[in-house]
């Protein structure tokens with residue numbers, strides 16, 4: 498690395514002007530396949546009203562079988578009269594099932610035909626007591642909807658991985674950590690490696706949805722665990738312990754004695770089971786824990802398992818709200834926290850209002866650093882764009898809005914932290930990538 502040692506957050510705007518370089522530039526939390534899928538598919542990121550919905554040109558690649566699939570809507574961007582309801586989709590798309598995933602990937606918006614196909618209209622009526630189900634599914638129900646889509650073919654997967662590779666490399670990222678791997682992704686990635694088309698260094702984490710699905714993910718992982726290739730490093734298992742702030746499903750404490758809000762997606766018993774099985778084969782566990790209560794519960798459970806003599810690597814994903822008492826509990830664990838400063842840029846408009854006095858517990862890069870808990874930075878692509886400068890900007894700006902300032906060079910947390918990566922240097926000037934050197 499050159500010229501980076503002396504930077505602090507006060508000098509951050511200089512990154513836009515100066516030249517600098519980063520060794521082994523790392524995005525520590527991405528969804529590789531989804532990044533390519535969104536680039537080729539229907540992106541709803543700028544959707545604001547029904548006219549725009551009507552104006553969507555329906556391309557063949559937007560469909561999975563007969564299902565129209567889109568990604569990226571955010572109701573915070575909608576015009577006042579644009580209703581987030583299945584009736585809106587029914588008016589525009591009455592003839593085929595529609596499923597649109599929210600920008601945070603934790604909710605989806607469906608038309609009536611899609612709800613019927615999933616057998617969810619009655620389900621919603623019964624379980625929610627709603628006479629007029631909205632067509633919004635969250636977390637597990639949302640995943641049922643997504644997993645019901647006809648799967649991508651092998652060649653579609655290969656195409657998407659290659660498209661995503663171009664996206665990451667165009668931003669200088671030569672090392673990525675994938676959070677949504679499975680057997681099919683591995684097969685496609687392996688094929689690219691064999692053909693000499695894989696240039697990025699990729700760590701793979703196999704996602705599971707619940708305890709039953711865990712057995713499948715573990716089996717798939719074990720089949721490739723020792724099959725490391727020059728660019729592919731299978732690491733372990735990934736699961737979602739809670740949801741997101743944007744979907745209202747992050748598990749947050751309301752304060753001492755005030756209870757909690759949000760969703761816990763795994764029982765303690767099931768999580769302990771998964772920790773034991775995963776650590777027993779020497780694999781890493783990566784847990785999506787976004788709210789302070791989620792992080793606290795996960796850390797306490799990991800301590801219990803470790804105290805019984807079995808320990809392993811714990812990666813905590815997002816850690817967007819974190820209590821100081823939890824940081825103290827982290828210290829004896831083999832822990833690494835993966836943060837995405839760019840989420841702050843997207844959340845800032847409602848963050849203070851949502852978190853109130855908990856705002857000082859949000860985006861805890863400086864508090865984790867001071868406690869010497871290892872951290873890495875990433876983008877959560879395609880939830881946010883894989884863009885180094887977005888993260889640098891978030892760190893620079895957030896210190897004026899209640900987030901404790903990072904007092905060291907943030908590029909340090911964008912470098913691949915292990916010894917087994919390929920040697921690369923990404924060079925930037927005037928806020929843009931100029932060159933990647935391959936060693």
Ligand SMILES: [Zn+2]
Pocket residue numbers: 526527528676877
């Ligand atoms: Zn993610």
